[in-house]
Amino acid sequence: MPASAPLSPAQPAADVAATRWLAVASLLGLIVLSLAWELWLAPLRPGGSWLALKCLPLALPLAGLLKRRMYTYRWVSLLVWLYFTEGVVRAWSDAAPGRWLALAEVALCLLLFVACALHVRLRQRAARAAALAA
Numbered sequence: 001m002p003a004s005a006p007l008s009p010a011q012p013a014a015d016v017a018a019t020r021w022l023a024v025a026s027l028l029g030l031i032v033l034s035l036a037w038e039l040w041l042a043p044l045r046p047g048g049s050w051l052a053l054k055c056l057p058l059a060l061p062l063a064g065l066l067k068r069r070m071y072t073y074r075w076v077s078l079l080v081w082l083y084f085t086e087g088v089v090r091a092w093s094d095a096a097p098g099r100w101l102a103l104a105e106v107a108l109c110l111l112l113f114v115a116c117a118l119h120v121r122l123r124q125r126a127a128r129a130a131a132l133a134a
Contacts, residue, residue, distance in 0.1 A: 015122050016119060016122050016123055016126065019115050019116075019118045019119035020065065020115075022111065023065055023076070023112060023115035023116050023119060024062070024065050024066060026108050026111040026115060027058060027061065027062060028062070029108045030055075030058050030080075030083060030105065030108045030112065031055045031058045031062075033101065033104060033105055034055035034058065034105075035052055035055050037098075037101045038051045038052035038054070041097060041101060042094070042097040042098040042101055054083075054086075058079075058083070061075070064076075070120060073116045073119050073120050074116070074120060076116050077112075077113050077116040077117055077120070080112045080113050080116075081109070081113075083105060083109050084106060084109035084113075086102075086105070087102045087103070087105035087106035087109060088102070088106060089102075090102035090105075091103050091106060
């Protein structure tokens with residue numbers, strides 16, 4: 001679609017819904033990855049470690065994302081950088097199984113950030129268009 005072509009009213013809603021589901025899916029992926037990583041796949045100690053609790057802050061914004069709260073999308077896009085940093089550090093320092101899991105964490109963090117940023121941007125653009133139309 002050309003950049004100068006006007007968007008139909010259904011287009012922004014479909015884009016917003018897609019970014020919402022992408023954000024929810026990547027957040028759930030991060031939660032599952034964090035639990036599996038620290039409990040079964042490559043825990044720091046045999047049998048799992050307390051580091052599995054790092055998934056708890058990720059569970060907090062899930063309800064806000066599902067309820068389409070704009071504020072939640074904004075602060076999740078900041079929170080995700082803590083997990084991105086952990087993934088980069090552990091990809092650099094961990095051995096083979098942990099390294100691949102860390103790279104998966106980095107990819108999910110980037111996906112979550114892009115989904116949240118696009119969601120906020122598209123909703124703001126749709127709100128401006130609705131205000132101009134009114």
